[in-house]
Amino acid sequence: MEEGGSVAEEEDEPVSPTGRLFREPNFRCHIVSVFGLAAPVDLPALRAGVAATLARHPRFSSVQVLNEFEKDARPKWVRTAVNVDDHIIVPELDPAATSSNPDKALEDYVASLSTRAMDHSIPLWEIHVLDFPTAEAAAAVALRVHHSVGDGVSMLSLFMACTRSASDPGALPSLPPRRRRWPLVSSSTGAAALDAVVALAMWAVSLLVLAWHTVVDVACFVATAVGLLGDAPTVLKGEEGTEFRPKRFVNRTLSLDDVKFVKNALSCTVNDVLLGITSAALSRYYFRKTGERLSGESDRQSITVRSAVLVNLRPTPGIQALASMMESGKHNGSSWGNKIGYMLIPFHLAKHDDPIEYVRRATKVARRKKSSMESVFTFWSGDMVLKLFGIKAAAALCYGMFTNTTLSFSNMVGPTEQVLFCGNPIVYIAPGTYGHPHALTVHYQSYMNTVKLVLTVDESRFPDCHQLLDDFAESLRLIREAASRKSDKAHDGTAG
Incomplete structure (x- = not known):
């Protein structure tokens, strides 16, 4: 039994x-x-x-x-x-x-x-x-x-x-509603108010852009996987065999209200802000460790490292369906498992006089990636390689993708209210992962009014990982202050 x-x-x-x-x-x-x-x-x-x-x-x-x-x-x-x-x-x-x-x-x-x-x-x-x-x-x-x-x-x-x-021990917790991930046409286009011909033309253009961006992204992904395109060695990039080395999990609690303040001030998304914070923190760490100086105008030059981002393509059962699955001990028609595609997201390491510039650049990258089906095609192509050439070939391509990029990045949304686990209130959630060939994995997990930043690091590569945590916290502080000044100027201009 x-x-x-x-x-x-x-x-x-x-x-x-x-x-x-x-x-x-x-x-x-x-x-x-x-x-x-x-x-x-x-x-x-x-x-x-x-x-x-x-x-x-x-x-x-x-x-x-x-x-x-x-x-x-x-x-x-x-x-x-x-x-x-x-x-x-x-x-x-x-x-x-x-x-x-x-x-x-x-x-x-x-x-x-x-x-x-x-x-x-x-x-x-x-x-x-x-x-x-x-x-x-x-x-x-x-x-x-x-x-x-x-x-x-x-x-x-x-x-x-x-x-x-926690407020109702007999009820399942509530999660924020999910947003559509890859819209073909932005809701801001106001297509309903446009002439049908114009709306159709805009849809056709957006479809062509989607197709072109997907082709470019998939080509870059394949070139990365086979070793034709790879990140240069830096203080952030792991060495061969890093997947077998011990990993350390360190975390820091950040204010979700601060992140949302920046989001509202810059009219972007929470994910854009987190990408910008990451870019700013990695820049601080990189230039402190290397002592390098960029020639010319710092805002116009940067070093680029890329992150492998795993995208879940399988519709995840709602928590009510999962609760029923555990109660019955059967799938009950709900899907489960791993159906993962990949995206490659660049992080620009630079010294910007205006901290907001990190978020602006991240927003441009995120919007560009939203007009691509890169994750769908990388999953499909990986599945085809596996079926045609076997698991060893698929593993070799995936391994090439990881070893030719610098880090992993993920961001997940948690409950907006406090929850109980076996009667105990949870005060924080800090997820991490190990076993893949990256020396650094950056993970954000929201819960209530906080964001838990979790870094999984190769200890031999990042002996000062707590200082890297400080870089993230300081980057959020500087970006939050810059966004506040921007809001104050905008308010003063409106008032005037």
């Missing part, structure tokens, strides 16, 4: 192509999410809650099985009995370390997870209980999941389906 319910009798499901990629030696990727709690951990309540939720999810109650006697054998997800005690880990930590410097003790333990292999004979997830207070929380739990189980967006949605609203 499976704890929390019997094993559902469903047909074994093949591991998705992306899930198979995460089994390859150079892509043994894992997701590690730390959740800060407002109270000490109630272990019996945690165990009962996990047995009633995560342990009942089809993916979290399955193992990957490969029948080596089959021709062209492919791994499948096979349901198995779940012993919750195998997955909830309470480590024995040095009391002196957890009391003298609890934040470092938490950081060190989470970093150690990047050096430990998972047991593939049981479902590929673990919950580590770190029941001691830190600067931001009374306790913490760290959820580690093999990336083949699902993508980051699905994982966040699933975890939210395991929580309840």
